[in-house]
Amino acid sequence: MSKVFVVGLPRTGTTSLCIACLELGFKTAHTAYTRKTFQDAQVIADTPIFNDYQRLAEAYPNSRFIYLERDIDTWLPSISQLLERMAGNLMRSDGGFNDTIKRCFLTTFSGLTENSVNNHDFLRGCYVRHQQQAIAFFEAKQLPYLVLNVAETNALSKLKAFLNTETDNITTMPYTNKAGKVTAWNNIRHPLKISSTRNGKVDKDTSLY
Numbered sequence: 001m002s003k004v005f006v007v008g009l010p011r012t013g014t015t016s017l018c019i020a021c022l023e024l025g026f027k028t029a030h031t032a033y034t035r036k037t038f039q040d041a042q043v044i045a046d047t048p049i050f051n052d053y054q055r056l057a058e059a060y061p062n063s064r065f066i067y068l069e070r071d072i073d074t075w076l077p078s079i080s081q082l083l084e085r086m087a088g089n090l091m092r093s094d095g096g097f098n099d100t101i102k103r104c105f106l107t108t109f110s111g112l113t114e115n116s117v118n119n120h121d122f123l124r125g126c127y128v129r130h131q132q133q134a135i136a137f138f139e140a141k142q143l144p145y146l147v148l149n150v151a152e153t154n155a156l157s158k159l160k161a162f163l164n165t166e167t168d169n170i171t172t173m174p175y176t177n178k179a180g181k182v183t184a185w186n187n188i189r190h191p192l193k194i195s196s197t198r199n200g201k202v203d204k205d206t207s208l209y
Helices: 014-023 035-040 049-059 072-091 099-108 120-141 155-163
Strands: 004-006 028-030 043-045 064-068 145-148
Touching: 004 014, 004 049, 014 028, 014 043, 014 064, 014 155, 049 099, 049 120, 064 120, 064 155, 072 099, 072 120, 120 145, 145 155
Parallel strands: 004 043, 004 064, 028 043, 064 145
Antiparallel strands: none
8 A cells, every 4th residue: 555644743643543553454653763664664653754744745656644633722731841851852962862853843843942842822833834734735736635633533433434444453543642641652562563763773864765
């Protein structure tokens, strides 16, 4: 099948969606930092997808896209908490996060500073801009896409229809990483889970795909 790229900003339910895709029978990666990840996975979410979806549409023709949305008033405190924890490693020039994480976050959240991580007006602007640009891109390029909120009661049925699968392996949408936690994916053990790194190592940002 073609690649499915999940263009959800962090804290919009990417982990929940990835777990659902595993149960639906798809090789799934939550984040991708090596060429092998892109080669092996059918569904890929989070970093660098939320920032690089336009380039990925060119690199992988016939791909499909899922845009994850979340009620913005619940997203704001969640993303603020995440960015506050990440800020030091995002903005330091002598190490910290890998280059792909830095590039994607600092581009999508353009203008981010240690002060603006708690500025909900700034973060709201980032959310709205990202959503508008993504949908406009999908429409302009006539790409197959689904806008999905994993908290909605019909989210799983919409996902199944979009992925063209009728499997009954899963009957409800997973709902993970609540209360600011971001580690649920690390604890998943599934034969279709695709590693985001190469034994902890990453490829150069310029040669991911």
